[in-house]
Amino acid sequence: MPAEQIHLVRHGEVFNPQGVLYGRLPGFGLSDLGRSMAEAAARDLVARKRPVARLIASPLQRTQQSAEPIAAAFGLEPDLDERVIEPTNRFEGKRMSGAQGALRDPRNWLLLVNPWEPSWGEPFRSIADRMLDAMTDAAGSVDSGDVVVVSHQLPIWMTHRRVAGRALAHDPRRRRCTLSSITTFERRGDRFVEVSYREPAAGLQSLATDVGAV
Numbered sequence: 001m002p003a004e005q006i007h008l009v010r011h012g013e014v015f016n017p018q019g020v021l022y023g024r025l026p027g028f029g030l031s032d033l034g035r036s037m038a039e040a041a042a043r044d045l046v047a048r049k050r051p052v053a054r055l056i057a058s059p060l061q062r063t064q065q066s067a068e069p070i071a072a073a074f075g076l077e078p079d080l081d082e083r084v085i086e087p088t089n090r091f092e093g094k095r096m097s098g099a100q101g102a103l104r105d106p107r108n109w110l111l112l113v114n115p116w117e118p119s120w121g122e123p124f125r126s127i128a129d130r131m132l133d134a135m136t137d138a139a140g141s142v143d144s145g146d147v148v149v150v151s152h153q154l155p156i157w158m159t160h161r162r163v164a165g166r167a168l169a170h171d172p173r174r175r176r177c178t179l180s181s182i183t184t185f186e187r188r189g190d191r192f193v194e195v196s197y198r199e200p201a202a203g204l205q206s207l208a209t210d211v212g213a214v
Contacts, residue, residue: 012037023092037180037201042069044200053145083134087122116169124168
């Protein structure tokens with residue numbers, strides 16, 4: 001029997017005093033607030049009183065750190081899966097907003113020619129495909145119970161839109177995937193169905209800075 005539910009957990013706030021788009025860059029771990037957010041996500045999962053049989057995380061520092069309180073709560077060692085990692089992005093290391101923001105620099109405008117692909121990074125279709133592949137394998141990797149996957153905003157949002165049958169192209173400002181949010185899916189027959197979305201760290205969001213992705 002495959003996993004009963006797959007919980008996609010986004011990481012907490014990242015320590016990013018320069019306000020750059022960090023993408024896959026190394027050295028971007030959680031802030032103190034981000035650790036509190038990750039702990040809130042772990043408490044939410046525990047409160048559900050569901051058996052969690054496996055924990056998977058993206059290889060990046062912020063997701064591994066966000067997995068730590070979940071690992072402690074359920075007595076699990078997280079497995080790393082490259083397929084749930086942040087997408088590549090040609091704006092990595094740049095500030096996106098403000099007078100010196102990358103979007104104001106004409107040299108970067110060629111990267112914006114096709115926002116529906118998108119032209120600045122990994123195609124949306126590729127992101128959705130690898131996430132669904134990872135979730136399918138995760139669901140079949142346990143005999144019973146749930147699987148928790150700690151990932152990133154855009155991969156989780158692409159999964160939501162693919163499962164909902166919606167176009168993958170979207171306005172990044174309208175993503176429903178806050179820091180340390182949990183989007184839950186069930187496998188029904190040969191497809192996934194989204195069954196819930198929660199924001200256990202909602203009370204901390206107003207204190208957070210979230211500029212890590214486009």
